[in-house]
Amino acid sequence: MNFCGRFLFAIVWVGVFFAFSLWAWRHRFGTPLGMLVILAIFDLIALAVIWDIVLRLQRTLQHRVPVVEIDHDRLAYGDSAQLRVVEEHPESINEMGVKLIGECYNKADQDISEHRQTVISLTRVYEEELMRIKPASAEPISRVVQLHLPKSPPAGKVQWKIIVDSHLKHGGITEHPFPIRVRDFT
Numbered sequence: 001m002n003f004c005g006r007f008l009f010a011i012v013w014v015g016v017f018f019a020f021s022l023w024a025w026r027h028r029f030g031t032p033l034g035m036l037v038i039l040a041i042f043d044l045i046a047l048a049v050i051w052d053i054v055l056r057l058q059r060t061l062q063h064r065v066p067v068v069e070i071d072h073d074r075l076a077y078g079d080s081a082q083l084r085v086v087e088e089h090p091e092s093i094n095e096m097g098v099k100l101i102g103e104c105y106n107k108a109d110q111d112i113s114e115h116r117q118t119v120i121s122l123t124r125v126y127e128e129e130l131m132r133i134k135p136a137s138a139e140p141i142s143r144v145v146q147l148h149l150p151k152s153p154p155a156g157k158v159q160w161k162i163i164v165d166s167h168l169k170h171g172g173i174t175e176h177p178f179p180i181r182v183r184d185f186t
Contacts, residue, residue: 006052006056007053009049010049010050010052010053014046014049017039017042017043017045017046018043018046020039020042021039021043024039056172064089065176066086066096067084067085067086067087068083068084068085068098068162069083069084069086070083070084070147071083073181074181074182074183075180075181075183076149076182076183077149077151077152077182077183078149078150078151080146080147080148080149081146082145082146082147083130083144083145083162084142084143084144085141085144085145085164086140086141086142087135087140087141088140089138089140090135090138090139090140090141092168092169093135093166093168093169094134094168094169095132095134095167096132096133096134096135096164096167097129097132097165098129098131098132098145098162098163098164099128099163099165100126100128100130100147100160100161101124101126101127101160101161101162101163101177102126102127102153102154102155102159102160103122103123103124103158103159103161104123104125104155104156104157104159105120105122105157106120106121106122106123107120108121125154125155125158126150128148130146130147130162131143131145147162149182153184158182159179160179160180161178161179161180162177162178163176163177163178
């Protein structure tokens with residue numbers, strides 16, 4: 001679940017159980033002891049949810065976007081280029097990878113009884129791992145890798161991008177996409 005989903009879940013969970021706990025506290029003499037114990041357990045879970053949100057927000061704010069530089073402004077199929085990847089603050093990263101990804105939209109028609117439904121989906125048609133590294137220290141990472149585009153497009157209209165994925169030490173994976181422009185033959 002992404003951060004926004006966790007945040008919304010935390011607001012709902014904490015809000016509901018805070019309201020129930022407040023109601024139970026005001027009516028504590030008429031509320032059965034078992035219900036108070038159950039509410040106390042759920043209040044502890046609500047505190048854990050808040051703590052999780054605080055830690056994830058801190059990790060999100062501390063993890064900065066890596067810098068990706070390419071030596072060509074626009075590539076053509078079959079071209080090669082040098083790609084420079086810089087991660088200034090690898091303290092929170094367990095492993096970092098760089099991939100060249102090609103994606104395109106596929107359109108499919110499905111007949112459902114009397115109705116026709118059109119489904120459009122984004123599909124990866126090309127994926128090549130360019131680099132994978134495990135930072136050994138807190139020193140900034142600066143690596144140059146060679147990027148080779150295929151000689152011809154693997155599908156119709158392909159959108160190309162470089163994805164830098166970071167596996168964080170405290171759990172979670174962040175992906176940073178960097179689109180690149182590739183000239184068509186036409």
